[in-house]
Structure formats: structure tokens, C-alpha cells
Amino acid sequence: MNASRFISLVHTQALMKLKSQANNLVLSYLWWVLEPLLYVLLFYFVFKYVLYRGGENFLTFLMVGKISFLWFSKAVTSGANSLIENKGLLMQRDMPKAMFPLVNCQEAFYKQQIAFVVLFVVLIVNGFSASFHWLNLIPIILLQYLLTIGVAAFFSVFVTIAQDFRMVIQLFMLGLMFTSGIFWDVNLIQDPNLKDMLLLLNPLAALIQGYREVLMWQGVLEFKYMLSITCWALLAIILGTFLLTKNSNYLTRKLL
């Protein structure tokens, strides 16, 4: 299978998944908009009125973080289960296993476009003006996409070997949610070394920081952190593809 056929196949499967999912829900496609909105409303309510936290622009701040985090966590969780989900196809013919986490990530990516539109609307309503500066989002989105497919492929190996690993993923996502600065500002860390380390070691924290720089603070993306995200993403992609290819036969038997 050549590259263009492969891409066309991934795209087609992702679109079909979107369609079939929507058909399963009463509100259908409306959920793509409702879901990010409901999450943010919930968080806003909890932090503003129950925990009394947050200051000016807290809703926007929260939304930028949460919407990009949701993309990552949903895509990785669904990608990690993708081999088990497509057992019927994998038992039928020999094909590159990396395709399946990729399909699920692609599907999440298409949905994320709508979440981004919701985000932009909220930003503009809250007085942030759209500008050419927002084009700086393109590298961030691209990096997040790469990170997502890499981590999803990597995790899919372990979930296929032992479904117990799903619990580990849940815990991992919870840990990431607290350490990526979704409802708190990484810039508030007093120790500059600690802050630097967090942004280098947690690519998601660096990504969310990047989204806020571009969308809210009109700041510039720091090259160092973009480079570290790239490294993490490439590491995950290489490791994930390697493990999926190298253990292909073993994984097939695990699916039986």
C-alpha cells in the first residue's frame, strides 16, 4: 500500500467513525459543540463559585487549557484501545497495525476543529481580538497532533498486551491534568528552574503554555520548549511504530 492510499484509507475510516458515532446519539453532531462547552462550564462553576479561585479572564484561561488537553486525552485513550476495537479487521488480513491508532487520532483531530472554533468564539466574546498572531497556532497544533499519534501508538501496544493497562492510562491522564497547568498558571511557579523543568519534561504543559501565549498574551513561542515537544513527539512516534511493527505477530495472538 503506497502512502497516498494509506492516507486516504485513514481519512475515510476516520470520517466513517465520526458519522457512525454521531448516528448513535440523539443529539448527533451537536455533541461536538456541546461537549467542550459543557466541560468548561462545569470547571468554571467549580472553580469560580465552589473553590473561589481565578481572577480576570479565568474562564478563557481555563478553556484554552482544557480544550487542548481534552483533545490529547481523548485521542490517546481511544487510540490506545484501537487494536482491540478493530480485532475483526486485524484477524482478517495482515496489515500495518499503526494504522488503527492513527485512525482514532485522526477522528479526534477532526472533532477538535469544532472545539477550536468554539474556543475562538469564546475568546472573541471575551474581548480578545483575532489577529494574524493567531497563525502561530499552526506549529503548536501540528506538534500536538504528532505527540498525540505517537503516544496513542505507544500505549496501544500495552493495552493490547494487557487490557489492565487501561487503568494506568486513566491514572496517567489524571496526573497530566494536574501537572499541565490547566486550571493554574505555570508562570506562578516561583522557582525558575522548577518551571523550566516542568515545561521541558511535560510536553503538554509546554503546549498549553504555548496556546495561551499565542491566544491570550500576544507573546512569542519559546524555541527551547517547542524543540522539546518535537523531541517527545518523535520519540513516541518512533517507539510506538517500532513496537507495533516488531511485535506484530505477538500482538495478533494477544487479540485472539
Next chain:
Amino acid sequence: MSHTVVSLQDVGLSYSVRTGLFKRFKFNALDNVSFTISKGEIFGVLGNNGSGKSTLLKVLAGVLIPDSGSIEWLGDVTRSLLALGLGFNNQLTGRDNALISCMLNGYSKADATEKLEEIKAFSELGDFFEQPVKTYSSGMRAKLGFTTGLVLDVDILLIDEVLSVGDRTFKEKAERALLNKMKGDQTVIFVSHSAKQIARLCDRCLWLNNGKIMALGRTENVMSEYHQYTTKTLKEKDKANVA
């Protein structure tokens, strides 16, 4: 002159299933299996449940790699495995599933889309073709699976019990289509527990029991051995019951 399209030499495969934290259940699904299949042949595989038939087809489809022995193919042979319950995403419509199957077999999206009307017509699914596969009966699934495999024009069609379900008229139509395909260059490997169906379709066949080959060769010879064996085991069972 018939060319050998695939030859298996001492193929063995065993499964090991975890049944508890430290407990494992191991069994040989295929044990020293050797045979060859010629181009354009309809080759039957006969055997009871758990005899290793489906495993053998998965090995031939390239899904499972055997633990021992070797398989040699005549060049680059395209294959498609048709088995009940395999190859479908239950959430997608019959049309979407057929499209993906075609694309997975190397068709471009445009070429695959062209094939869809042919699939719809042959499969006799009518309006169900546009409904999710989860709404299908097992016979309808078999029809969709068989038709999709049929129109794909692969070199070897591997059929696992798909023709054991479904109504008689469709079965007859499917069997005719298979015989027609064989007149072309397509090779069909056909798994069934129905000895009658194998006798009707295949020139040569193989009888598997507990992963071992019990008999191999012309269908009438294999069949007579198979029938002798089944009558014998039946009698033994009866004796055991009386005692």
C-alpha cells in the same frame, strides 16, 4: 500445466491462553501440516470443531505466523479471508464496511466506490446495505462478507464457513459464482464442517483432526476415510453409552 500457488511444509502452531494469574492452557492448533495447492483449484478443508481449520486459514491469510515450518508462495499472491464475524465494524453501514474492505485490499477510493453497486446487487441486501451491520442477521452478514470477497478479484479466496449460513438460493448462487471464478485463475480454499458441501465443490481436500492431517488427496478418497472414521467413533460412543 498447474502451478503450485502455495506450499506448506511441517507447519505447526500452538496457542497458549492465560486462564488464571499463573495458569496457562496450551494446545497445538496445527501439528506438522504439509500440503500444496495448485492455481485455479478449489481446495477443501474438512474437520470437526476445534480441529484447526480456522487457524489454518488465518495462517494462509498471513494473519498468524506459524511457530514452526515454512510456507512458500508463488510470487506476490493477494489473499482475502472471509469468516463469520470478521472484517466488519458493526457500527458502520454495509456500504461503508464494503468500501473499507475494498480499500484495504488495495483499491483506491474511486475504484472501491465503483465496486459498491455490484456488491449491493449480488448480496441481495437491498435497503439493509445502507444500515449499520449491527442490525444484520447472521445470514445477512455472511452475504455481505462473501460478496465483498468475491468482487475483490484476489488470487486466493479463503472461505471459512461463510457459506454454511444464509438461505439456500443464495448458497446456490454463491457456489455457482465460485465455480465460475475457478475457471478464471482464482484459487479458493474452502473450510467447512459440511462434508456434503466439500464433496460438491472441491476436487481435492484435506481432513484435519486435532491439528493433524488425517487424510489428504482427491475428495472421494478423503471422504471415504472420513466416513469410516466417523461411523467408527459413533459406534464406539454408542457402546460406551450402552455400557
